[in-house]
Amino acid sequence: MSQSADDSVQRTRQRPAQRTALRELISEIEHRMADPTAKGLALAVSRAVREQALQPGDRLPPIREVARELALSPTTVSSAWGLLARAGTLRTKGRRGTVVADLGAPRDGRYRQALEHQAELSLDLSTGVPDEALLPGLGRALAAVTTAGTPRSYLDDPVLPELAEVLVDSWPYPPPAIAVVDGAMDALDLVIRTSLRFGDRVVVEHPSFPPLLDLLEAAGVQVVGVPLDDEGMVPDALTGALDTAAQAVFLQPRAHNPTGVSMTPSRAGALARIIGATDAIVVEDDSAYGIASTADVSLGTSLSGQTVHVRSFSKSYGPDLRLAALSGPEDLVGEVRRLRQLGQGWSSRLLQRVLHHLLTDAQSRAEVVAARAEYARRRKVLVDALAARGVIAGGRDGINVWVPVADQATALVRLASRGIGVAPGGPFAVLADGHDHVRVTVGLVERDLETVADEIATAALASGWGARGR
Ligand SMILES: Cc1ncc(COP(=O)(O)O)c(C=O)c1O
Numbered sequence: 001m002s003q004s005a006d007d008s009v010q011r012t013r014q015r016p017a018q019r020t021a022l023r024e025l026i027s028e029i030e031h032r033m034a035d036p037t038a039k040g041l042a043l044a045v046s047r048a049v050r051e052q053a054l055q056p057g058d059r060l061p062p063i064r065e066v067a068r069e070l071a072l073s074p075t076t077v078s079s080a081w082g083l084l085a086r087a088g089t090l091r092t093k094g095r096r097g098t099v100v101a102d103l104g105a106p107r108d109g110r111y112r113q114a115l116e117h118q119a120e121l122s123l124d125l126s127t128g129v130p131d132e133a134l135l136p137g138l139g140r141a142l143a144a145v146t147t148a149g150t151p152r153s154y155l156d157d158p159v160l161p162e163l164a165e166v167l168v169d170s171w172p173y174p175p176p177a178i179a180v181v182d183g184a185m186d187a188l189d190l191v192i193r194t195s196l197r198f199g200d201r202v203v204v205e206h207p208s209f210p211p212l213l214d215l216l217e218a219a220g221v222q223v224v225g226v227p228l229d230d231e232g233m234v235p236d237a238l239t240g241a242l243d244t245a246a247q248a249v250f251l252q253p254r255a256h257n258p259t260g261v262s263m264t265p266s267r268a269g270a271l272a273r274i275i276g277a278t279d280a281i282v283v284e285d286d287s288a289y290g291i292a293s294t295a296d297v298s299l300g301t302s303l304s305g306q307t308v309h310v311r312s313f314s315k316s317y318g319p320d321l322r323l324a325a326l327s328g329p330e331d332l333v334g335e336v337r338r339l340r341q342l343g344q345g346w347s348s349r350l351l352q353r354v355l356h357h358l359l360t361d362a363q364s365r366a367e368v369v370a371a372r373a374e375y376a377r378r379r380k381v382l383v384d385a386l387a388a389r390g391v392i393a394g395g396r397d398g399i400n401v402w403v404p405v406a407d408q409a410t411a412l413v414r415l416a417s418r419g420i421g422v423a424p425g426g427p428f429a430v431l432a433d434g435h436d437h438v439r440v441t442v443g444l445v446e447r448d449l450e451t452v453a454d455e456i457a458t459a460a461l462a463s464g465w466g467a468r469g470r
Pocket of ligand 1: 128129182183184185186209252257285287312313314319323324
């Protein structure tokens with residue numbers, strides 16, 4: 001059926017009361033619109049909300065309907081909704097559509113839910129951060145950086161040339177273009193803001209990293225979860241998810257947070273073949289660079305024109321360096337640079353020089369290699385000890401273990417009562433399951449791993465109401 005025939009069937013299907021409500025809502029927006037652009041439409045909706053013509057919770061019609069009624073293109077309406085979602089005026093509610101946000105309501109997001117706990121804990125393994133004692137010393141790097149330096153212009157190349165050289169030489173594939181940004185979260189935010197529009201469809205791993213899910217929700221995109229197995233994202237499930245066009249597929253190639261899964265090279269090849277047959281971009285978040293025991297792996301080796309690869313230095317060199325590098329197609333990286341020029345401009349070259357020193361200094365490199373071995377030891381001891389107690393946790397790399405539990409709430413309370421904090425699985429879940437796990441940042445536990453395993457296994461096996469009387 002042609003689009004216009006389709007539209008007219010839809011219109012006749014609407015009941016008269018619905019049609020009147022739609023017309024009223026559109027006219028509230030229309031008479032506040034100064035110009036027929038995305039910005040004009042976004043401003044008109046904002047005014048309608050401020051003047052209470054639109055109320056928190058009001059549902060907006062689908063983008064196509066708004067576009068048709070206002071004689072705009074769907075792209076213009078989608079861009080306007082994107083601006084409004086970023087400003088917090090609109091929220092997407094999955095199948096329930098787009099609603100006017102309640103600005104008074106708390107917006108905690110998954111990130112906070114994953115990390116928040118009430119009790120004072122003697123051993124907080126909920127955080128996902130590296131062990132400070134395993135970060136390389138900064139003394140020599142700081143001593144080597146004696147001046148702050150001044151760029152010739154605020155439009156200078158934002159990447160320190162000697163750092164760019166080290167990055168290109170160590171990148172898993174020849175990168176078309178590179179940028180240095182303020183951490184992997186900054187990289188993901190910039191890629192989402194430059195490459196995705198409100199209403200776009202994106203594929204993520206299930207489970208996934210809560211702050212990424214929060215960013216995608218704030219951008220107003222539809223998130224489709226695809227499960228993982230021991231080798232990475234499941235190819236058949238990805239094929240199914242891509243039956244309907246998606247704009248991006250987000251992956252963590254190594255030491256997946258929370259599961260610890262590292263993608264195998266053959267799985268990377270299979271996923272590249274599936275995604276290569278579509279127009280979607282791949283966004284890889286290699287957050288465990290330096291401390292991952294498995295080899296660097298990227299779909300960029302066969303799909304460099306479609307791949308954004310993000311490398312964070314937080315786990316290996318320290319989260320407070322706030323540095324990550326990203327590679328991608330020239331036009332995408334160019335957009336990222338232009339967007340940054342309006343904000344922070346660039347990531348401090350002083351910090352880039354510190355990072356360059358750390359990446360090239362033999363002693364710092366040896367310290368990171370030692371940290372990698374120590375994280376692998378801690379993870380293995382805990383996973384083996386849990387298995388010996390009947391709790392089978394998967395994954396093979398990184399600082400986290402994704403522990404299956406009989407009942408999430410019981411496990412959290414039980415561990416908290418023993419002074420141990422872990423992150424609830426719920427905020428990581430994209431599909432229905434996932435609430436039956438907790439994430440344990442075992443990378444923070446240097447000794448007494450057997451005792452910690454005892455506590456975790458007991459909590460994991462305790463089930464809800466039945467367990468309380470025991
Ligand atoms: C998967 C993943 N992505 C991104 C980040 C944040 O990295 P950064 O400190 O570089 O922003 C983390 C930190 O835990 C992570 O686990």
